[in-house]
Amino acid sequence: MLIDELVTTSAAVAATRSRLAKIDALAELLRRLEPDEIAPAVGFLVGRPRQGRVGVGWRGLSAAVETTEAAASPSITVAELDAALDRIAGAAGTGSSGERARELRELLARATEGEQHLIAGVLLGEVRTGALAGVLADAVARAADRPAEVVRRAAMLSGDLGETARVALTGAAGELEAIGLVVGRAVQPMLAATAGTPSAAIEQTGEASVEFKLDGARIQVHRAGDEVRVFTRNLADITHRVPEVVEVVRGLPVDRVILDGETLSLGEDGAPRPFQETMSRFGAENAREAVLHPWFFDVLHVDGRDLIDEPLAARLAELERIAPGHCIPGEVTADADIAERVSREALAAGHEGVVVKSIDSPYAAGRRGASWIKVKPVLSYDLVVLACEWGSGRRTGLLSNLHLGALDPTGEFGEPGGYVMVGKTFKGLTDELLRWQTEHFPEIEVRRTANTVFVAPVTVVEIAIDGVQRSSRYPGGIALRFARVKRYRDDKGPAEADTIQTLRGLLRG
Numbered sequence: 001m002l003i004d005e006l007v008t009t010s011a012a013v014a015a016t017r018s019r020l021a022k023i024d025a026l027a028e029l030l031r032r033l034e035p036d037e038i039a040p041a042v043g044f045l046v047g048r049p050r051q052g053r054v055g056v057g058w059r060g061l062s063a064a065v066e067t068t069e070a071a072a073s074p075s076i077t078v079a080e081l082d083a084a085l086d087r088i089a090g091a092a093g094t095g096s097s098g099e100r101a102r103e104l105r106e107l108l109a110r111a112t113e114g115e116q117h118l119i120a121g122v123l124l125g126e127v128r129t130g131a132l133a134g135v136l137a138d139a140v141a142r143a144a145d146r147p148a149e150v151v152r153r154a155a156m157l158s159g160d161l162g163e164t165a166r167v168a169l170t171g172a173a174g175e176l177e178a179i180g181l182v183v184g185r186a187v188q189p190m191l192a193a194t195a196g197t198p199s200a201a202i203e204q205t206g207e208a209s210v211e212f213k214l215d216g217a218r219i220q221v222h223r224a225g226d227e228v229r230v231f232t233r234n235l236a237d238i239t240h241r242v243p244e245v246v247e248v249v250r251g252l253p254v255d256r257v258i259l260d261g262e263t264l265s266l267g268e269d270g271a272p273r274p275f276q277e278t279m280s281r282f283g284a285e286n287a288r289e290a291v292l293h294p295w296f297f298d299v300l301h302v303d304g305r306d307l308i309d310e311p312l313a314a315r316l317a318e319l320e321r322i323a324p325g326h327c328i329p330g331e332v333t334a335d336a337d338i339a340e341r342v343s344r345e346a347l348a349a350g351h352e353g354v355v356v357k358s359i360d361s362p363y364a365a366g367r368r369g370a371s372w373i374k375v376k377p378v379l380s381y382d383l384v385v386l387a388c389e390w391g392s393g394r395r396t397g398l399l400s401n402l403h404l405g406a407l408d409p410t411g412e413f414g415e416p417g418g419y420v421m422v423g424k425t426f427k428g429l430t431d432e433l434l435r436w437q438t439e440h441f442p443e444i445e446v447r448r449t450a451n452t453v454f455v456a457p458v459t460v461v462e463i464a465i466d467g468v469q470r471s472s473r474y475p476g477g478i479a480l481r482f483a484r485v486k487r488y489r490d491d492k493g494p495a496e497a498d499t500i501q502t503l504r505g506l507l508r509g
């Protein structure tokens with residue numbers, strides 16, 4: 001199949017607001033793919049190629065696009081794009097960046113304008129496609145005539161929608177159902193809904209494990225014998241960056257295990273250190289050497305036994321047995337007063353709040369359901385940086401004031417999957433962050449004016465606010481009140497940003 005057909009279908013999907021029409025269009029496309037094309041094509045559609053990160057950034061890409069004239073008619077097949085990505089990702093060693101650039105130019109020269117756009121989305125990953133993954137899972141179910149539940153579960157447990165689609169569409173009977181946990185292969189993490197108070201949360205869950213919400217970074221740790229692997233919330237493998245976590249898990253009295261938890265660095269006084277410090281350990285090679293401690297709050301597998309369908313009570317008992325020194329602090333209770341007390345204790349110890357978890361609930365991989373409810377007293381939202389203004393005074397020469405956008409998945413205020421500006425802020429930025437912004441934003445620049453550098457909407461920043469107010473200045477009809485930067489969220493993609501609908505919901509609150 002030509003990738004031009006993916007371009008046409010993606011455009012049709014973006015042009016309609018009807019979920020059913022999107023599913024129909026995608027299912028029709030999936031049915032026409034050859035077996036070998038299914039996994040790569042699904043990766044292209046959701047901006048997650050099989051090859052993972054292929055080592056081409058905005059700069060290289062825009063340079064290549066600008067200097068390459070688009071082809072008049074389509075000719076690139078799914079298999080050809082897949083093979084080109086293999087070559088680009090595989091280019092390593094001396095001269096590799098030149099080789100990657102040459103491959104990229106050859107590819108783009110054969111692509112029409114629409115195809116160039118698709119290729120850019122694939123190379124940069126997940127730019128506007130997060131919402132599509134759910135629709136696509138349903139389209140796979142429709143095309144394969146399988147229950148949507150079974151497809152979604154397989155995709156979440158394998159962490160791989162492309163491979164799931166291949167099995168659903170071409171596999172033997174029972175093969176899709178057999179996709180389960182594999183120790184060593186990352187699973188989409190279970191996520192939490194939000195409530196305003198611990199009492200409100202426990203009213204929804206009933207008896208619950210009320211746990212500290214530690215302000216670190218999510219980790220999923222897999223161990224098979226002596227082999228330990230550590231993944232982030234985005235399923236990136238960061239094993240080599242966190243040797244102390246590996247050591248802890250190697251020391252547990254089990255042979256095979258999958259653990260879910262949070263890691264953070266503590267100061268000498270035992271108080272948590274800023275999230276940015278924890279994250280810098282995941283990112284930069286030369287990051288400051290703060291020691292990371294893992295705290296686990298769930299266990300998905302122990303020595304041949306999958307636990308994801310067991311109630312939380314059973315999983316916590318197992319966790320207590322195998323990792324007693326590394327369980328996240330918390331209490332099991334049905335009493336709102338106790339939940340409020342645990343929350344006060346968490347805040348007093350410098351943590352973010354609590355997560356209230358229904359004690360009967362299974363582990364719902366990849367779901368943001370009502371079984372886990374987080375309560376954070378400070379309102380904070382993950383927004384996407386759309387532009388940044390040059391500072392003045394002490395900040396002259398530094399990129400400072402951020403333009404912030406909320407995700408608009410349905411296109412209620414613009415383009416579906418686009419971002420709606422909701423405010424600006426230069427508050428809360430440390431000197432280190434200002435330096436980082438000044439270095440980073442020009443790398444993802446799309447255009448600039450005298451005062452402002454406009455950037456690709458790929459950077460997620462967590463912003464604390466006091467609320468929102470009605471505003472005619474911005475297209476979403478609201479503006480943030482007292483916005484300040486908490487931190488950059490390198491562990492989140494822009495498709496996971498908070499939505500304009502969520503922020504507008506605060507007008508009622």
Ligand SMILES: Nc1ncnc2c1ncn2[C@@H]1O[C@H](COP(=O)(O)OP(=O)(O)OP(=O)(O)O)[C@@H](O)[C@H]1O
Binds near residue numbers: 192214218233328
């Ligand atoms: N006891 C805990 N149980 C579950 N998650 C916890 C706990 N302590 C800290 N966390 C963190 O809180 C997050 C739960 O909130 P959510 O599922 O909404 O993820 P998120 O979108 O990363 O949210 P946030 O930005 O609030 O951390 C987890 O991803 C995890 O990183």
